[in-house]
Amino acid sequence: MTREQALEYVRPFLKKERYEHTVRVTDEAIKLAERFGADVKKAETAAALHDYAKYKPRDLMRRWIQEDRRLPKDLLDYHHELWHGPVGALMLEREIGLDDGDVISAISCHTTGRKHMTKLEKVVFLADYIEPGRDFPGVHEVREIAETNLDKACSLALKNTIVFLIRMERTVYPDTFHAYNDLI
Numbered sequence: 001m002t003r004e005q006a007l008e009y010v011r012p013f014l015k016k017e018r019y020e021h022t023v024r025v026t027d028e029a030i031k032l033a034e035r036f037g038a039d040v041k042k043a044e045t046a047a048a049l050h051d052y053a054k055y056k057p058r059d060l061m062r063r064w065i066q067e068d069r070r071l072p073k074d075l076l077d078y079h080h081e082l083w084h085g086p087v088g089a090l091m092l093e094r095e096i097g098l099d100d101g102d103v104i105s106a107i108s109c110h111t112t113g114r115k116h117m118t119k120l121e122k123v124v125f126l127a128d129y130i131e132p133g134r135d136f137p138g139v140h141e142v143r144e145i146a147e148t149n150l151d152k153a154c155s156l157a158l159k160n161t162i163v164f165l166i167r168m169e170r171t172v173y174p175d176t177f178h179a180y181n182d183l184i
């Protein structure tokens, strides 16, 4: 699947700003993959597809989690914002025959991270966090570290997210802690 094919597939399902974010994540993921020696084609595909399910109806995503035994049921106990990665990956598998397990898992954990992330998963996770349109506190430092150190950049991104969620008195999905603990 080419970059253009992947981007054209997701485009009708996304709002304009979300599509533009997706293009920037794709460019960023390619750069990070080249820099840190991940598979560039897989990074490109996973990044282009990563937010495919962002605007799918909550009930539809809930049903996927209930019915597909590969999806962890505990997702239902956490914020629905976390569902679009894992559910989107499996929707793409069904709809376009996406069959690359590396790409599927990179899409799947792009929001939360997880324990023992692969280089490809880290690249997509980090690209989503540092793409040039992002402007949250601390992103500059993560961008700087991402010039040289993939693990350090990911662990700082995870730390910032965890601290932000705790400040807001929101729950933190266990995989986010697992990802952080694994990299620190």
Ligand code: DGI
Binding pocket: 021, 051, 054, 079, 081, 082, 110, 111, 112, 113, 128, 161, 165, 171, 172, 173, 174, 176
């Ligand atoms: O889909 P995007 O907006 O591009 O970015 P994303 O998929 O990383 O979604 C991010 C939001 O999800 C992030 O701003 C914080 C929120 N969130 C809620 N609960 C959790 C969480 N993020 C993580 N990593 N872990 C959580 O438990």
Ligand code: FE
Binding pocket: 050, 051, 054, 084, 085, 110, 111
């Ligand atoms: Fe996302």
Ligand code: FE
Binding pocket: 110, 111, 125, 128, 129
């Ligand atoms: Fe993210």
Ligand code: FE
Binding pocket: 021, 025, 050, 051, 128
């Ligand atoms: Fe995103």
